[in-house]
Amino acid sequence: MSEITQFCKDVVIQRANTPVTRDQIMELEDAINHLPNQVNLDSCTYHHFAPGVYLHELFIPEGVVITGKIHRTKHLTIVASGTVRITTCNGVEEVTGPAVFVSPAGSKKAIYAITDATIMNPLPTTETDIAKIEEIFIAPTFKALENKP
Numbered sequence: 001m002s003e004i005t006q007f008c009k010d011v012v013i014q015r016a017n018t019p020v021t022r023d024q025i026m027e028l029e030d031a032i033n034h035l036p037n038q039v040n041l042d043s044c045t046y047h048h049f050a051p052g053v054y055l056h057e058l059f060i061p062e063g064v065v066i067t068g069k070i071h072r073t074k075h076l077t078i079v080a081s082g083t084v085r086i087t088t089c090n091g092v093e094e095v096t097g098p099a100v101f102v103s104p105a106g107s108k109k110a111i112y113a114i115t116d117a118t119i120m121n122p123l124p125t126t127e128t129d130i131a132k133i134e135e136i137f138i139a140p141t142f143k144a145l146e147n148k149p
Helices: 003-013 022-033 130-137 142-146
Strands: 045-050 053-060 065-067 075-081 083-088 091-096 099-103 110-113 117-124
Touching: 022 065, 022 110, 075 083, 083 117, 091 099, 110 117
Parallel strands: none
Antiparallel strands: 045 053, 053 117, 065 110, 075 099, 075 117, 083 091, 083 110
8 A cells, every 4th residue: 555545544534533634635635636547527527507506516436535625615515425434524424425514614625435426515606607606615725715805
């Protein structure tokens, strides 16, 4: 097992009920970005629109570890199907869908898909341009999040 794989397991898989720091999630993201054979998440991402609501849907194949984006606002996280280990404000929790929980503003999740899983985030907006939606709801860095106007 590589050092990076062990780090991924330590942070996302084995740290149940232990708070995970922003630095640990950023370290994990950096480690994932250096792994070969990465999953193209763009091909696993779907965008849905209804009046006043945008829904981001992400399919995560079994065995894949990902990190999410930094959310500027409190929002719902829906595990529509599958079983994941996911960082929350309480630490790492195993969640089997269907399940819904509230993620606080400033959150950036790490997720390990124990089985194939689908995760969703609905956001209140009439905007339909994905880049503009990200500008509104996603911070590019934690520093940008803290320096918002």
